[in-house]
Amino acid sequence: MKIIYIWKQDYRSYSATPDAWEGNTLAVSVPDDFSGGNVSYNPETGIWDKDISVQPTAPELAESQRDQLLAEANTKIVIWQTKLLAGRTLSAGDSAMLNAWLDYNDALDALEIDNAPNIDWPVMPS
Secondary structure (H helix, E strand, C coil): CEEEEEECCCCCCEECCCCHHHHCEEEEEECCCCCCCCEEEECCCCEEEECCCCCCCHHHHHHHHHHHHHHHHHHHHHHHHHHHHCCCCCCHHHHHHHHHHHHHHHHHHHCCHHHCCCCCCCCCCC
16 A cells, blocks of 8 residues: 545645645555546545546537637637728728627627527628
């Protein structure tokens, strides 16, 4: 048996020295062939539990999708914004597209992410 030091923050990370993580550790006796892996130590039971892969919730997935769509919209918008900041005039077509992308951005911002997966996603301008 050997002693390892488990980080109290996640009870998963471990070190061979007690001063790791500024001493925020718990000494645990393990077999000599202990190799860690996808396990976490339960200090209440003294048992190593297999880590359960946590799946993102529907709202978390929707928020991630919205963030990606907003980033894509902003890459389109920034060109026109830069032209305007430089004092250049936009053509009627560019001005209409800028407004369409800004409306799309507003629609994404207004989404009720907590309603996921029942979200009516706005249509991306073309």
